[in-house]
Amino acid sequence: MKRLLCGIGICLVVLALSSLTAVAGEKVDEVRIGIVVPLSGIGATVGTQMKTGATIAIEEINAKGGIKALGGAKLRLIAGDSQGKPDVGASETERLIQRENVHVMIGSYQSATTIVTTEVAERYKTPWVVLASVSDRITGRGFKYVFRPCNMAAYDANEQLQAIKHLTQEFGKGPKTYGLLVEGTEWGKSHAENVRRIAKEIGYDLVLDEAYPPGQADFSPQILKIRSKRPDFLIMAMYTPDHILFNKQQMEQRLDLAFGLHSVGSGAEDPAFYKALPVQAVEYMFVQEDFQIDITDVAPWTQAIDKKTREMLGYELNAYVAQGYSNAYIIADALERAGSADKDKIRDALAKTNITSGPALITGYQKIAFDATGQNVDSHGVISENLKGKRTTVWPVANRPKGIKPVWPIPAWKDR
Amino acid sequence: MDPIILGVAVVNGILLGGLYGAVALGLSLIFGVMRVINFAHGTFLMFGLFIPYWLWQLFGINPYVSVLVAAPILFAVGYGVQATIIAPLFKRERAMVLEPLSVLLLTAGVGLILDNLTLMAFGPNVRAVQVRFASTSLWIGETLSINVPRLIAFVASVAIAVALSLFLSRTDLGRSIRSTAQNRDAAALCGINVPQIYNITFGLGCAVLGIVGCVMVPFYYVSPTVGLAFGVKSFIIVVLGGIGSIPGSILGGLILGIVESITAQFVTATSAATFSFLIFILVLFFRPTGLMGLKV
DSSP, rough: HHHHHHHHHHHHHHHHHHHHHHHHSOOSSSEEEEEEEEEEOOOOHHHHHHHHHHHHHHHHHTTTTBBBGSSSSSSEEEEEEEETEEEEEEHHHHHHHHHHEEEEEEEEEEEEEEEHHHHHHHTOOOOEESSSSGGGGGGOOOOSSEESSSSSSHHHHHHHHHHHHHHHHHHHHOOSSSEEEEESSHHHHHHHHHHHHHHHHTTTTEEEEEEESSSSSSSSHHHHHHHHOSEEEEEEEOOOOHHHHHHHHHHTTTTTTHHHTEEEEEEEOOOOHHSSSSSHHTTHHHHHHHHSHHHHOOOGGGHHHHHHHHHHHHHHHHHHHHHHHHHHHHHHHHHHHHOOHHHHHHHHHHHHBBSSSSGGGGGSSSOBOTTTBBTTTTOOOOEEEEEEEEHHHHHGGSOOTTOOOOSSSSGGGGOO | HHHHHHHHHHHHHHHHHHHHHHHHHHHHHHHHHHHHOTHHHHHHHHHHHHHHHHHHHHHOOOTTTTTHHHHHHHHHHHHHHHHIIIIHHHHHHHSSOOOOOHHHHHHHHHHHHHHHHHHHHHOOOBBBHHHHHHOEEEEEEEEEEEEEEEEHHHHHHHHHHHHHHHHHHHHHHHHHHHHHHHHHHHHHHTTHHHHHHHHHHHHHHHHHHHHHHHHHHSSSBBBBTTTTHHHHHHHHHHHHHHHTOOHHHHHHHHHHHHHHHHHHHHHHHHHHHHHHHHHHHHHHHHOHHHHHHOOO
């Protein structure tokens, strides 16, 4: 017990000292980056992945001599746990800005939290680089200090349909009708709305518009319905359990769709999904991915980061690790150009960001540059097709690995 | 509507409904004998799914063989929960009918604790077994496919119900259980060890879920919250079919399965759920004891 108390005492002293030096160090010998993400509660796995990505990037930058424009200043990551709750996220943001004197911040995954945390940061004139929050509102409020390198919600539906349109042109064969099968809560319904709007512009006819309560015991009625309405392709938004069940049953019942299943991710981006299903159940399925899923094949330099991620987390590089990693490099790039750790100068440098190469593009974008609202208009996900059990990028063409030919239309079950 | 599509929908509904009925069997038995609404029912089903999953994952054992392990384990778990957690409540209220609310909260608490322990132990990941026969289907014509594991699950469900009925009507232990259900005090006067019968009944109700889990796992998934989808449905089925009635449970399951399957062909699935509850309300209204329930 004595030992424990002693240990706690030492920890407290160390903590006090470190915060003292932080306040004292006005001369720039380190730049403090605050990260507010869920490290416990709902979304803790994702928050940990983001923090891991940022940590890997910062270690790399520091090992290469820090920020050269600031005389080799080192970067330091200081984490706050939002617990996935907006109010906790706000108070953690306040703590990092007020107590830890962070210069710039990143976060916070759940859109509801990010909307609040960025508001706090805006009040303290602290620049914020958004991590994986897609709600349109985040960049739609006229804030000066908020920058979003990643997708907005409406991009997802657009990418799915643009990929279908592109494949139609590429192969000279394409669909006329489509169906929607989405989970019947906020995410699924808003996605369906976006799909309907864009599909109408392109000219696809909606023949099946189906929502279901999450946690289905059986998809036979829905599959039967798809069979009788015969859409050319199906757009799906499902969480993991339902997605697993649906994919199993469409395989058992040999559901043929000429132009395939198109999932907007979530369930189909969960590593557990692919572990739970045989290869045939996902073969030829298209998935809208939030980052280039086969990046290690296209950009071999990312293999080192993949390896590091496996060491730290026990599984492979994914969209969230990549975004944490990318955001740290975006900040490093701004610091080099700002030549100062002054928050307003960092903000101005971020606004002028124009990255077209380097580690920040691990997410698979061709470019990172922010428009007047702070949104990166060059952000995009990719559409992958499961080919021989591997998720392979097929759209946009600039991201497609060499020698890959998508399968379009999809062969019927009896020909597989 | 196309008669073929309608036919397929009915077949799908029957296959699913049989399974619903089997899941509800244990709940009905426990309620019928002990007047205990077991809110941890979904949790025990989750155990029934996890056991064959791990046996398959770790040792490659066929889920159908796992019945030999899962059913006894679930029996022991049910027996243990009743003997250690619920029995003290009965003792405290020996003279009176058991206060429904306190037992309800108790079983709900047991369910929450076990669910979260499972979550801590295995994480929130959704898992599934991959066995080759899981995707084999019988094809009748071009549109009607019957998934073999689902057919097996249906046959098993009916078999469990028949076996349970025979057990209750033909064996000494079964008769003891029924007499305890009819009149606890009279049964005790005849020399029946009532607490022991309660333990066995609770164990039996859970053992059924052990069997159901094993026949379900080839075509379903496993996660710590998997029981939720079946929990509410089981309550509807028990009330629909008649509390404590074994054939009623299967009948209630079939009705729910067929209604779900057919209405989903006309309206979207979120609205189709409304019809299940509508039937539930109608039955409560016109036949409060359920379709096959005894008139009290």
